Amino acid sequence: MSTDVMREEGVEVLLMGNEAMARGALEAGVQVAAAYPGTPSSEIIETLARQAETGRLYVEWSTNEKVALEVAAAASFAGLRSLCVMKQNGVNVASDFLLHLGGSGTRGGLVLVTCDDPGALSSVNEGESRHFARLLEIPLLEPGDFQEAKDMVRWAFSLSEEIRNVVMVRSVTRMSHASGNVVLGPLPPRGPKAHFDFSGPPTDPDRGMIISVPVVEKHRGQQAKLHMAQARFEESPFNTYSGPEHPELLLITSSACYLYSREALSLLGVEDRVGLLKMGTTWPLPTEFMTRQLRRADRVLVVEEVIAFLEERVKVLAAEQARRVGIKTFYGKSDGQIPSVGELNPDLVMAAVGRILGVEVPALPAPYQDALRAAAGLAPKRELTFCPGCPHRASFWCINDALRRDDRDGFVCGDIGCYSMATLNPATGYRTTQTLHSMGSGTGLASGFGKLASFGLDQPVLAVCGDSTFYHAVVPALINAVHQESEMTLVILDNCGTAMTGFQSHPGSDVNAQGAPSPVVDAAAVCRAIGAQVVVTDPFDFLETRETLNRLMEEGGVKVLILRQPCALSPEKKGTKDFHMHVETDLCRGDTCGCNRLCTRVFRCPGLIWDEGTGRAEIDEVICVGCGVCADICPADAIVRGEVVRS
C-alpha cells in the first residue's frame, strides 16, 4: 500500500514492518527473493515484487516454503544476495533443506525472514521459528522496532556473507503488521553477475561443490561460523541497555516485547529502578556482553513471545558464568510471571513488573469502573465467518447436503485456508470438517482413512483443500492415495488464487508474482495424470454439485471434485454485483414457514438479516454482494434475484 518504500536516501517515511524489511533487503542489493505466502509475512515479497520490473531483482511465489528456500539458496550458490520469507510453520516445511543448507554453507548473502504469529491472530498454531535457529545452528536476529527491521535485514546479508551461512531474522505479527517511522538508507548499484563456480576441490567453500558432507567436518565448520557470528554480536548496536547502572531488576527482552516492556516501565514510573536490556542478536547470545549486563542486578526478568527461548539461553549463560555474575533470581515464564501462551502486551508486562517490585498498577476511577461493569457483555461476539458471496459457503452447503443425503456417517478431513472455518459452528449453521492440521494433511489423513475398510470402516471419506494448498502439499498425498488404492474423495475448493493471504498467484495462475504472464499448471490435468477420476463443477450450481458429489461418493477409488468459483474478494469480483437481491416479504412465511430460518440460522450469509419487527428475512444492501446463491436455499422462493441497474 505504501508508495514510500522506494524513496530516496535520508527521507523519513511511515513503513509497515514488512515493508521496512523489504527495503532493508533492497538496500543490501538483494537480487532474488522467494517465498510462499502466509500471514503475517506476505507483504515483504509483495513489496519486492513491485520493484521487479526494474529488472534488478527476480521475485517469485514458490510452490511451498521448502522450494522457496531452495530457489533462494541457488541464487546464493551463484554468488547473488537472496532472501527467503515464510511464516512460522513454513519453517517446519523448509526445515529438512534448512538442516542440510546449514551444513553445506552458502556464498552470496542468504537471509531467511520468518514471521511468527504469537496469539495465532491468523494461524491455527503459535509455533516458534526461533528454535530452528538453535536446532539447526544458524545465527538469529530479532528486530525491536521498525527502523531496526530495515537495518537488521540489511546487516544480515553482510553477516551471512562473512560467515558463509544462512542467517535467520525473526519477526512477529506486531512487528510485521505494525508501522512506524523509518529513515531510508542508500540503494546500491546493480549486483554481480550470477555464476556457479564448482571448478575447485570439493572442500573449497568458494569454488567447490556445495554439500553437507563430510558431515562431521562440515558440522565443525558450521559451529565455527556460529562462533564468528557470536563474536560479531559482542559489539552489535542491536543490543542496547537503558536504565540505572545497577537497577533493582534487569528486564531482558527482544522483538515487539521490547516496545511493550519500555511502555510498561514508563506507565509504572519505574524507569529509575528497572534496567531494560533489549537483545537483537538472540542466538547465540554474546557471552561477554551478557556477562557484563547480568552483573548489573541480582534479579532478572525475561519478557518474550511465545515460549521461553531467550529465558533458557540466559539461564544457561548465567550458570556457565556463575562465578562472574553471581547468584540470580529469575522471573519469566518458568515461574508464571509472564504467560507462556498467547501474545503479550504492555499490560501483562506492567502486571509482572508491578508484582515483582511491589508497585501498584494505576487503576481507573470507581465511577468509570461502574460504567464498565454496566457495559459488560453488551457488545455481541463477532465470530469469524465466510464473506458475503464467498464460494466456500456455497461449497460447504453442497458438501453438507451431499453427506446428509448419503447418510452413511461420511466425514470431511479439513485443511488450511479460509475454509478452515468450516470446522467452526459460527461460519455456517453446521460443522463440516472433522480434522484440521497442517497444509495438505487433510488429503494425507483421507488417504489413511480410506485404507481402513478391512478393519471395518464403512464411512465415506472426504478431504477438502484450496487450490494453492493443492500445489503446496496435497499432490504427494494424492499420489499416495492413488498408488495405495485408497477409497476417498478430494474436493478442491478452487477460488482461483491464494485468497486468504491477499490473492497471491500460484502454479495454477496465469500470472506470476511479478505480474508477468506465466504457464498454468492445470490442477485437473495433474489429478488425472496421477490416476484420479476428476469432475469440475461450479459450487454456485447447488443441484449439479450435490448430485455429482453424491455420485462420486458411491464410486470406488480416488475421486477429485474441483469446485471452481473465484473468491468474492478477488480483483475481478470485488465491487461488482451479479444480481440485485431482494426478499418478497409476501412470500417469506417467517417463523411459520417450517424452514427454521434456513437463511439466517443455517446459511448465515452476513448479507441476509432477520427483521425482528416484521418477522421476515431481509437483504442488507450495504453488505450483500449480489452473488445470488441464497435464492436457491429459500424453500418459499421468497429470495429473488433481480437485475442490477447500472447507473
Next chain:
Amino acid sequence: MTGTLPHDPYNIIITGVGGQGNVLASRLLANMFVRMGHKVTIGETFGMSQRGGPVMSHIRVSSQGAWSPQIPRAKADLVVALEPAEAIRVLADYGNPGTTSVVNMRPIYPVGVLSGEAEYPAPEKVREVVTALSGRAYFLDATAEAVKLGNPILSNIIMVGAVAGLNALPVDTELFAEAIRQSMPASRVEANLRALAIGEALVT
C-alpha cells in the same frame, strides 16, 4: 512540526468490521500525521479479520519515537468506531473518563445475532453506554451519508473527516487530502475528498 499534541503519545483507535475500510482510513490518517512532522506507530489487527471479524487499528502519535503497537488498556484518547457495537467493545478495554468517541451508528450484525443466538444492543443503549464511557461522544450516520455519495465504503473517510472537525488534536485536512491524492487512483479522489468535507461538517 505543526500543532502540539494534547498528550504524548496521543492514542487513537479506529475500530470496525472487516471490509469497512478501517486499514485504509488508519493509513491515510497516519500518513497525514507523519507529514505534519510527528512520529507515528500503527498496530493493526487484520488478516483473518476481513472475514467479518472485528478490526482495530491502534495509532500512536508522538514527538518522540516508536511506541507499543498495542495501546495499553484504558489509554485511548480518541475512539473512531465505524460500527456501534465495536465502539462498546473497544471502550470496554481502552476507554477512560477523558476518551473522545465518534461512532458511526450503522450496525453490521454478527452472524450470531443474525441467527438469533446473540442480541445486538438497541441504538439508545449504544448511545447511553458510549456516553457513560467517554468524556465526549458523537454519534453520526456516516453510512447513510456515504450511500448518498454513491458508495457505503466512504463512511470510513467521513469518519476521519469528523476527527478533523472535532479539534481533539491538531489535524491538517490539506495534508490529509494530499495523502488521499497520493494513494488512490484519480477516479476515486473526488468522492473521497467530498466524504472528508462531509464528515468535518457533521461535527461542526
